[in-house]
Amino acid sequence: MSTYSLSDGLASGAPGVSRAPLLAIWVRESGVGILASVAWIGFGLSCLWWEDVGDWSRTHSLGIAAFIVAAVALFGTVGADYLGSAGRGLRKRAPWLVALGAFLTLWEVATAKFAWLPLPFFPPPQSIIEVYTDDLPKLLDSVFASVKLQLGGYLIGATIGFLTGVSIGWSRAVGYWVHPVLRFIGPLPATAWLPIAFFTFPSSWSASTFLIALATCFPVTVLTWSGVASVSNAYYDVARTLGAKPSFLVLKVAIPAALPHVFVGLFMGLGSSFAVLVVAEMIGVKAGLGWYLQWAQGWAAYANMYAALIVMSLLCSGAITLLFAIRDRLLVWQKGTVKW
Amino acid sequence: MVVAALAESITHAAAGAALDIEQVSHAFDIDGAELPVLDDVSISVEPGEFVALLGPSGCGKSTLLRLVAGLDKPRSGTLREDENRIKSPHPSRVVVFQDPTLFPWRSVWDNVALGLEAQGILRSQRHHVDAALDLVGLASFRNAYPHQLSGGMAQRVALARALVNDPKILILDEPLGKLDSLTRITMQAELVSLWQRKGFTTLLVTHDAEEALVLANRVIVFSDRPARVKADIRVDRPYPRHRGDPYLADLRRQILGLLGLDATW
Numbered sequence: 001m002s003t004y005s006l007s008d009g010l011a012s013g014a015p016g017v018s019r020a021p022l023l024a025i026w027v028r029e030s031g032v033g034i035l036a037s038v039a040w041i042g043f044g045l046s047c048l049w050w051e052d053v054g055d056w057s058r059t060h061s062l063g064i065a066a067f068i069v070a071a072v073a074l075f076g077t078v079g080a081d082y083l084g085s086a087g088r089g090l091r092k093r094a095p096w097l098v099a100l101g102a103f104l105t106l107w108e109v110a111t112a113k114f115a116w117l118p119l120p121f122f123p124p125p126q127s128i129i130e131v132y133t134d135d136l137p138k139l140l141d142s143v144f145a146s147v148k149l150q151l152g153g154y155l156i157g158a159t160i161g162f163l164t165g166v167s168i169g170w171s172r173a174v175g176y177w178v179h180p181v182l183r184f185i186g187p188l189p190a191t192a193w194l195p196i197a198f199f200t201f202p203s204s205w206s207a208s209t210f211l212i213a214l215a216t217c218f219p220v221t222v223l224t225w226s227g228v229a230s231v232s233n234a235y236y237d238v239a240r241t242l243g244a245k246p247s248f249l250v251l252k253v254a255i256p257a258a259l260p261h262v263f264v265g266l267f268m269g270l271g272s273s274f275a276v277l278v279v280a281e282m283i284g285v286k287a288g289l290g291w292y293l294q295w296a297q298g299w300a301a302y303a304n305m306y307a308a309l310i311v312m313s314l315l316c317s318g319a320i321t322l323l324f325a326i327r328d329r330l331l332v333w334q335k336g337t338v339k340w
Numbered sequence: 341m342v343v344a345a346l347a348e349s350i351t352h353a354a355a356g357a358a359l360d361i362e363q364v365s366h367a368f369d370i371d372g373a374e375l376p377v378l379d380d381v382s383i384s385v386e387p388g389e390f391v392a393l394l395g396p397s398g399c400g401k402s403t404l405l406r407l408v409a410g411l412d413k414p415r416s417g418t419l420r421e422d423e424n425r426i427k428s429p430h431p432s433r434v435v436v437f438q439d440p441t442l443f444p445w446r447s448v449w450d451n452v453a454l455g456l457e458a459q460g461i462l463r464s465q466r467h468h469v470d471a472a473l474d475l476v477g478l479a480s481f482r483n484a485y486p487h488q489l490s491g492g493m494a495q496r497v498a499l500a501r502a503l504v505n506d507p508k509i510l511i512l513d514e515p516l517g518k519l520d521s522l523t524r525i526t527m528q529a530e531l532v533s534l535w536q537r538k539g540f541t542t543l544l545v546t547h548d549a550e551e552a553l554v555l556a557n558r559v560i561v562f563s564d565r566p567a568r569v570k571a572d573i574r575v576d577r578p579y580p581r582h583r584g585d586p587y588l589a590d591l592r593r594q595i596l597g598l599l600g601l602d603a604t605w
Contacts (some may be wrong), residue, residue, distance in 0.1 A: 234441045241409050242455035242505060243431035252457070256445045333445045333485045 032094040033077020039101025040070035046105045047126070050113045058126040058133065059112065066104070073097050123303035131307035138292070143311060145287035149205065150277050150319075153212025157273065158266055161217040165224025165265070169258070170250055182221060190215035190276045198284050208280035215276040216269035220262070227261025228254045260334060263327045270323060274316050289315075356388035356541035357422045357432065357508035359408065364417030366403055367566075376566035377403045378414070383560060383569065387422075390535055390542040392552035395562030395570075396599060401545040404567070405513050408543060409435045421509060431455055434502040435511040438518060440494035442486040448497050449473065449482040455505040472504040473497075475534070492523035503534070510535075512544040516551065528554055532579055549595045553588045554581050561598045571598050 047063030077094055080087030104125055110116045112124035132139070167174040168182075190211050201207035231254055239253050281290025289312045296304035366378040377400035385391050393401045406412045407419055410429040419426040421433060434455070442451045453469045456462040462469075473479045476496040486494060495515055502510060512531075516524045532555055535542050546552050552559045553575055561571040573595065577587060 232441075234437065234439065235443065237409075237411055237435070238437070238441050238443075238501075239454065239458060240411065240429040241431070241433065241435045242458050242501070243429070244458035248458045253443070256443070259445070331445075333447075333487070 029091065030077045030080070032098065033073055033080075033091060036077070036094045036097035036101060037070045037074035039098050039105065040066050040073060043101050043105040043108060044070060046108045046113065052112045052124075052126075053115045054112065054119060054124075054127075056112065056124065056126045056130060058129045062126045062129055066101075069097075069101075120300060120302050123306060127303040128307045128310070131304050135304060135307075139308065139311065142287060142289045142292040142308070143315065145285075145291075146277065146281065146289045146312075147315070149208055149281075149285065149288060150212060150273065153209040153277070154216050154270065154273050156209065157213030157216025158220050158269060160213065161220025161265065161269065162224050162262060164217070165221040165262070166228055166250065166255065166258075168221070169225045169228025170254060182218070186218040186222065190272065191279050194279065194283060204280075204284040204286070208277070208285050211276045211280055212273045215272040219268035219272065220265040223261045223265030223268070224258060227258030227265075230261070231257040260331060263323070263331070266323060267320070270319060274319075278312070355508070355539045356386075358387045358420075359383075359385040359509055359541060359543070360418075360420040361385075361404070361408070362418050362420070364404070364407065364414045364419060365566075366400070366407065366412075366414045378407075379566040379568045381417075381567065381569055383572075385541055385543070385558075388539050388541055389558060390532075390544070390556045392544045392546055392556035392559045393562065394546060394549060394552050394559055394595065394599075395567060396564050397547050399562050399565045400567035401562060402513055405435065405511050405543065405545055408509070409433055409511055411435075431459060431505040432508045433511060434505050434507040434509075435513060436495075436498050436502050436515040438514040440486070440491075440498040442489075442494055442497055442501075444486050446486075447482065448478060448484050448486070448489070451486070451497055452500045452504055454501055459505075468504050472500040475503065476500045476530075492519050492527065495519060495527070499531075499534075503538075507540055509541045509543065512542065514545055514547070517546070517548075524551075529580065531555060536579065549592050549599075550583060550588075552595075553591055554583060559591075559595065561595055571595075 044063045044066030047059055047066060052059050073090070073094065076083065076087060076090040080091050083090070107125055111119070111122050112126065164178060168178050169175075193211055193214065197207040197211055198204060201210060235253050235257060236249055239249055244253070277288070278290040278293075281288035282294045285291060289308050292308045293305055293312075296302070296308060361381055361383040364378055364381045365376070367374050367376040369375075381404065383391070393404065395401050403412070407414050408426065410426045410433065413427070421430075426433070442448075443454070446454070449469060450457075452472055453462055453466075456465050456468065470479065470482075473482055476499055478493060478496055478500065481489065481493065481497075486497070489497065498515070516527055519527065528551060531542075542556075544552070544555060549559075556575055559571075559573045559575060560569055561573070562568065563570045573591060575588075575591065577585065581588065
């Protein structure tokens with residue numbers, strides 16, 4: 001940026017000399033955006049130029065949409081200086097737009113146009129778009145069911161894990177009883193409980209909630225425990241000489257000090273609970289994205305599978321982003337000290 | 341001055357308490373072996389006195405401070421604060437440790453408020469927190485987090501955190517030990533003026549003879565572990581004291597002699 005303003009200053013002094021550097025800067029700043037635009041025009045053309053080998057209804061709209069993206073990429077990067085933070089963001093992500101446009105073009109050509117990849121196992125982009133537009137209600141129902149199941153199980157598991165971890169870390173007596181149980185049951189993958197859970201619990205929904213909670217509970221417990229156990233005695237000494245009672249030591253010393261560890265546990269628990277969620281939905285629960293995947297496979301509706309997979313990955317990465325945002329908010333004091 | 345007025349507002353009833361350490365012995369268990377650290381230590385401190393405890397490193401001075409604070413119980417002997425036996429920690433006896441041990445998840449203000457919050461009286465005494473921060477000159481850092489502070493600033497916050505509780509006995513465990521020499525000299529002067537203004541009894545552990553002599557009314561010299569009282573030296577000099585004072589230099593020579601350093605310096 002400083003180079004830019006420097007040559008800007010030169011431009012006003014000696015207009016004749018500055019032409020070339022200005023052009024070079026302009027190309028450097030907007031070149032990738034123009035390239036991105038070209039890639040997306042390529043994608044649009046690949047949609048409209050040849051005839052589809054199969055019968056897909058959204059090919060035309062997809063081509064138009066690709067041209068719109070190309071236009072946005074072009075004007076957005078060329079005019080980025082007038083668009084504030086949106087323009088800067090677009091410029092930063094322009095290389096990804098290039099890659100995405102090229103990938104989509106290749107995908108379109110390799111499936112819908114020349115069928116280099118065997119159909120129906122590799123559906124073209126427009127058939128996935130078709131799923132999102134035509135099968136939306138069912139997909140939304142599945143998303144809703146998955147989120148509900150995951151959220152309930154995860155919250156229960158995280159709460160129980162947190163409370164157990166704090167109690168083991170704090171009380172020797174609780175540790176004596178709970179630690180061996182944890183050692184025995186904890187490492188068992190939660191999915192191993194699937195058969196038992198499905199016939200002991202009254203409904204497949206409660207069985208899955210139990211399994212998700214179980215999968216979340218173990219890492220949260222272990223990391224909360226190690227967090228509480230590793231709090232320096234000096235903090236307790238300071239608090240005690242200032243008149244702190246045991247409840248204060250737990251709530252205001254042990255727990256805040258252990259919080260960075262707790263978040264590692266919550267992160268790991270989230271990962272393992274996703275695995276359990278999908279397996280539970282595929283096997284027992286009659287709703288959710290896992291079930292949708294299974295159903296789509298049964299009907300050989302491969303486009304629906306890819307569509308559901310994309311939604312699933314967006315949800316999982318969204319959940320992790322949310323967890324990180326909460327962590328960053330709660331652990332502002334860590335800024336510049338510890339990161340994991 | 342505003343700061344002085346605020347300091348008065350904190351002071352109110354607090355004055356020093358007497359401290360009696362009677363025939364205290366203590367030992368640690370290390371892998372089943374008994375390691376004696378304190379051997380029949382008796383010290384009687386008057387209210388408002390500034391006593392420095394000096395001894396070779398690892399001799400057991402810090403252990404004695406922990407006993408005075410009530411963080412540990414002695415194997416034998418008794419400790420009393422104004423005739424009351426010391427059995428557990430109490431905010432009338434506050435410790436400032438060698439490391440500031442500020443809670444990293446709390447802002448400076450919240451760190452200073454810790455004692456009042458723990459005792460459940462923060463709501464009515466919030467102004468004491470502000471006054472204590474003013475007192476150590478860090479009012480403008482109230483919203484900073486500990487990792488943003490320098491070593492000297494962090495130790496000042498630790499001092500404010502202690503002072504906000506109106507201690508009757510202030511226990512200082514080498515609080516200036518890790519600071520650079522310039523900050524150290526400034527903070528020594530600040531300590532003396534705080535002590536003079538507020539009148540609390542002060543117990544300072546140090547291994548720096550000069551620091552002990554510049555600050556204290558009385559310097560108690562300990563032997564090597566297990567610690568025994570080797571000498572009890574009264575320092576009758578007005579404040580502010582000067583490091584170059586020949587009287588102090590003479591005392592310093594005596595003390596270093598007691599610590600076994602006659603010929604080497």
